[in-house]
Amino acid sequence: MPEPMIEIEVVYAAVERQLLLTIAVPSGTTVRGAVKSSGIGEQFPELDxxxxxxxxxxxxxxxxxxxxxxxxxxxxxxxxxxxxxxxxRRLRAAKAALARARTSDS
Known part of the structure; x- marks a missing residue:
């Protein structure tokens, strides 16, 4: 008897484009296994x-x-x-503190 299939989505957002795939996988598939079987690796070969x-x-x-x-x-x-x-955040806070110090000196 074949395993029951469940429907899931796999999404990835690269800088220049996004992809959402709806796939069916056998019940019991792991998260990593579902991503590998989704085919998203062919769309984004840079992904490990x-x-x-x-x-x-x-x-x-x-x-x-x-x-x-x-x-x-x-x-x-x-x-x-x-x-x-x-x-x-640290760099932004330092920049804001420097700007406040400059305006208080003026």
């Missing part, structure tokens, strides 16, 4: 589907090799950060 961070509905999945998908899940493939958010 074996190690890229994944999430479901905006929440990171800590163990994509172990977590099974559920019907209706939207698996998101995350791009690496270009800059550390903490460092960006």
């Amino acid at each position: 589907l074996d190690s890229c961070p994944l999430g479901i509905f905006g929440k990171a999945v800590a163990d994509p090799e172990g977590r099974q998908v559920l019907a209706g899940d939207r698996i998101e493939i995350y791009r690496p950060l270009l800059a550390d958010p903490k460092e960006v």
Whole structure:
């Protein structure tokens, strides 16, 4: 007897384009397995589907090799950060402090 199929979505947003695929996978498929079987790797060959961070509905999945998908899940493939958010905030705060110091000196 064949395994029951469930429908899920796989999404990826590159800088220049986005793609949302609706696919059917066998019940019991892992998050990583669903992404690999989705065919999204052919659309974005720069993706390393074996190690890229994944999430479901905006929440990171800590163990994509172990977590099974559920019907209706939207698996998101995350791009690496270009800059550390903490460092960006620190630089912005330093720039604002410098601007305040300049206006108070005037």
